[in-house]
Amino acid sequence: MTTIRDVAKLAGVSPATVSRVLNNKGYVSEEKLKIIDKVIKEMNFQPNQVARGLTKKSSKTLALLVTDITNPFFSELAKGAEKITQQLGYSLLLGNTGGNNPEKNADYMNFLKNKYIDGFIIATHDIDVEVLKKNYKSPMVILEADKDIENLCTIKVDNYHGAIEATKHLLSIGCQKIAHIYGPQYDATAKDRLRGFKTSMKHQEGSSGIEYPGDFSIMSGIESIQELLKKHSDIDGIFAGNDLIAIGVVKELNRLKIKIPEQIAVCGFDGITLTQITSPEITTIEQPIYKMGELAAERLIYRINHSFNETESIELKAKLVIRESTVKSAIDSKQ
């Protein structure tokens, strides 16, 4: 592997001058610049990132921490983040925290610490952000955080208004008894969605709302709908806390031969691709997940390069996407 000293020798200059050219920094005469540029190309020299990292205390690497990469929400996010990361000359470490104990996660973070990881995208709830913040002064972007975090960038979707839109939609197609299967309440996302549902159902003459606890998985959707139907046989609309729950609900309703949406209409939340492969396809509140990934990486790299550490919180809009599971005659009229 050719080093900066090889280049220097061949160009008849000192390594320091080559370094100045490489970093576009400090005085270099036109003449030498030309020679050095030429030699660099000739030798196809590329500076060793590790050596560079040692002095610069940087590795040109970001880390993305997700709960479970097989969850389509996270893999979509990862795809967006990876694209921008690579585009801007960084690489992306993947950390799957799911199921690990927080202690182990701390170990992992520590491990990364002395690798000079430049920044973190935190998209997991297995880690306490406050603890994190105390221990790591690295730039971070936190996704779906509970609230704004001082000196960090948070990116979230407006879950509250998204939930309102979902509920209003179900009401608008005539649902009178709507159940919301909500996610775990330590999760800010789940909390906001439940709040939106409550708000929408208030003062809603002729309609009533049921709240039922779930846990953001397909299985939870299946089990919840079974229980719900036992207690409330007259339910005619389900607002699922996320798409996975919605998928479970649709699956179980199909099995029970309950017609969607004629007997029960279903709306999810997230906008993962899976909602388009079920029969019927599921109406959902689509989050710009891919865009969130892109944005997270872009903001993180910006903060790294500009030593920017103001509190910054970005809220993206979610969008109602109407599909077969809430359109009465959809299946027949489609195509």
Add this chain to the structure above:
Amino acid sequence: MTTIRDVAKLAGVSPATVSRVLNNKGYVSEEKLKIIDKVIKEMNFQPNQVARGLTKKSSKTLALLVTDITNPFFSELAKGAEKITQQLGYSLLLGNTGGNNPEKNADYMNFLKNKYIDGFIIATHDIDVEVLKKNYKSPMVILEADKDIENLCTIKVDNYHGAIEATKHLLSIGCQKIAHIYGPQYDATAKDRLRGFKTSMKHQEGSSGIEYPGDFSIMSGIESIQELLKKHSDIDGIFAGNDLIAIGVVKELNRLKIKIPEQIAVCGFDGITLTQITSPEITTIEQPIYKMGELAAERLIYRINHSFNETESIELKAKLVIRESTVKSAIDSKQ
């Protein structure tokens, strides 16, 4: 951040001795060992991986290259690889090659080269393995390669026998006209599955096989089945080249109100989780994807640590998992 020299000073020894302790290598007296160990703990010293990497020419990092991380096959793989990687003290870079031109991928690989990435798990077909091999002498594990590769480790699933099992299963439940929607033939996986299908259908009195080209996506499943039904209205079994195709097929058959499996039975290949969320659930040939990820990481790290570069090829068995899409009375009898 505390350095090895800080430790040395406090322990009253030279940095070299501390290094010897750290690496468990060379002579160190019991006495000093004890002191140094104590000081390391006291100061909570952790060697800087970047500095270490510079001399060792290693970054304790692997790179995983996938075509598309949102494809559940790859995310499952990534999860397995990430677990072992972390467990063995490495970290995992994620590279999404999908859609990029090969030229850009080469750039990316080059970029990684001077980061001292210790090894690569190649699970993408966007890169020509021969070119790769010529340019990078790093340890690599190649997934689903065409054939054995000299001096590298290849891991694949026995697609040929898996396909035979799938076809035999469809025949055993009485299918008489089976169509195989196969994937792109530059893909070794797709080729082997098609070959298995052909073998099984040969000398099969009373049954006939149709081969139809597809491309491993849900959309392809939808379009293929439409075309197939136009030409062959008497098809009663579909062996899809992979699960995504199968999902498309099921989706379209549902839309056309064709009963699965009564009128047409469907079998996929891969064993991704999605096959369990459709209605009906889809029979498939389950590959041990997660295990492949684990194995890939484990073998790669072994090869790195033991300078092991013999040709090594591992073939895993795929397993038929029978679900509703091929069991005539499944839906009613279930549960």
Add this chain to the structure above:
DNA sequence: GCACATTGTGAAACCGGTTTTAGAAATTTT
């Protein structure tokens, strides 16, 4: 008791970059 191997240790060089320092040359100010 002497040659030789083994154990133990610190100083110094090294990995491959960047940054500081110091001094020379060219320019601008006064």
Add this chain to the structure above:
DNA sequence: AAAATTTCTAAAACCGGTTTCACAATGTGC
């Protein structure tokens, strides 16, 4: 024309580890 400033460059120190080298102390063989 002298002083001050700016441009340009190389030598040396540095980042934080590892490794080589030289040398001392101890143990072993004959």
